[in-house]
């Protein structure tokens with residue numbers, strides 16, 4: 001007793017949650033080993049709403065990460081914490097201030113301007129009949145902005161030629177766009193970056209179909 005036991009980080013995650021997926025990519029890129037505690041967003045109306053999980057995450061959403069003796073919520077916050085505490089384990093932010101701003105800009109357009117509008121709780125509120133059109137509308141609108149921003153800052157990846165937090169946000173959002181049958185042809189830069197990253201080991205391991213809670217009929 002009294003010894004500090006270094007425990008493996010625990011990520012509360014759902015296989016198809018794009019926000020959980022962002023954090024999984026960042027953890028993988030930084031080669032931080034972690035365990036997954038699966039939270040089903042659909043089983044019994046959603047395990048994220050149970051009393052026990054609300055103690056972990058008062059927003060009743062995934063992801064949450066227990067790391068370094070702390071519990072953190074909100075995917076971008078978690079990714080920035082990983083970056084600030086482990087800056088030398090595969091940096092995910094550029095050195096240059098302007099490039100850093102561009103990374104945060106793309107992260108924010110996706111994490112504040114697109115994903116929340118097509119989040120499960122919003123789609124439930126919008127209703128079964130309208131939800132597909134709704135999601136398509138907001139993803140298309142946001143992707144127009146992302147494509148325009150990328151036309152000025154993309155290299156091999158979203159900002160220059162190094163993988164950054166912007167790429168961690170983009171790839172899962174492209175998956176959601178496909179899920180809602182968004183026409184992606186007007187977004188050639190987004191498609192090119194997504195293709196560039198689809199076979200990257202850190203991205204592959206974070207993919208929904210590689211998750212322990214992915215239903216077997218969906219897993220490859």
Ligand SMILES: O=C(O)/C=C\C(=O)CC(=O)CC(=O)O
Nearest residue numbers: 016017018019041115119120
């Ligand atoms: O239908 C489901 O399986 C339930 C939830 C999700 O996929 C995740 C989301 O709510 C959207 C998102 O991650 O952006």
